[in-house]
Amino acid sequence: MSEYQCLWQGEDQYGPISVVEDNDYRLLAFGDNDEQSKQLKVAPHIPQHTYIQAMLLSLLFIKPKSAIVLGLGGGALLHSLKHYDPAMKLTAVELRPQVIELAKRYFRVQPSKKLQLIEADAMAFLAEANHKRCDVIYADIYTDAGIDKQQLSQQFIDHAINLLKADGILVLNCWKEHSRDVELLARLQASFVEVYACLTSGSNWVIFAAKQAGTLRDHDLKSAIDDLSCRLDYSVSRSLSRFGPWL
Template sequence: MSDYHCLWQGEDQFGPISVVEDNDYRLLAFGDNDEQSKQLKSAPHIPQHTYVQAMLLSLLFIKPKSAIVLGLGGGALLHSLKHYDPAIKLTAVELRPQVIELAKRYFRVQPSKKLQLIEADAMKFLAAGDHKRCDVIYADIYTDAGIDEQQLSQVFIDNAFNLLKADGLLVLNCWKEHSRDVELLARLQASFADVYACLTSGSNWVVFAAKQPGILRDHGLKVGIDELSSRLDFSVSRSLTRFGPWL
């Protein structure tokens, strides 16, 4: 990241954290050559990573009134969801208090009546079951070493299922290697009616699991693409070409 200027650098019990920027972008990093979050400073609501763009495909199938985001980062998903519909009630759960403070200070993430920031371990948050059931749960729990494997566990999947409404949707950000994880697929299929996935150009494997059959589909979607792209302010069609049932 030699082209970037450092705005903040430090560490917590989980490792190093830094915020860097150039003329156009601001980044949150947990290690060297790491991009946990990337924000276009002139338009924070336009996601810069393809996995975030892919996770937002969920809006083709469900019009959420509420959503939970597990893993805050720089708030890329939050900005996009708020831009899509300012009325959505959002809850972001983040383990690291320093990340929350940096998101507020450098990435324009501000708590409000429609946005609650909770400092908590995602597994414990889900297990407690204290939050009202929501329409969508977005799980994007990463460290500098990669995905938090707890996000793929049966306990995590069961607790997420219980916190979703009857027609709710779970969206998991994984890696390409997880596309061959038959045990993960089996765990999801045991609880959810339909499981779809999307391979991004950045080698992320984004999974969509619906509690009710028929919510997800890979045909007739072009009708909604233009409208969604207009509302999100970027084209979703690139992600959609890689979208389909996970078999």
């Protein structure tokens, strides 16, 4: 990232953290050549990573009044959700206090009546079940070494189900290699009625698991796609072309 100017650099017990920028973008990184979060400075609500764009496809199938985001990063997903619906109640859970401080200082993430930032381990937060049930849970728990394996466990799935409303959706950001994880697929199919997925051009495998039948069916989505593209400020159709049942 030599072409970027370093705004902040440090380390916590989990590893290095840095914030860098150029004229257009600001990045949060957890290691060399890592883009944990990327923000377009003039329009923070427009997601720059394809996995965030894919996760937002959930808005085609549900109009959430509340959502839980596990893994804060630079708050890219939060900015998009707030832009989509400023009235949505959002809770972001982040393990690393330094990441929370950097998100507030450099990435315009500010707690409010509609946005709660919680410093906690995601699994412990779900297990405590002190939060009201929500419409969507977005899980994007990563370190510099890759995905947090807790995010793929049966225990995690069970806890997530308990915090979702009857028609809720769990959205998991994984890697392409997880598209071949038959055990993960079996766990999700045993716990949810529908399981869909989307392969991104960045090699992420984004999973959508719905508690209610018919939630994720891709019937006549044209008007919904046009409306969502307008509300999010970018075209969602490219991500949708790779969306379908995970079989």
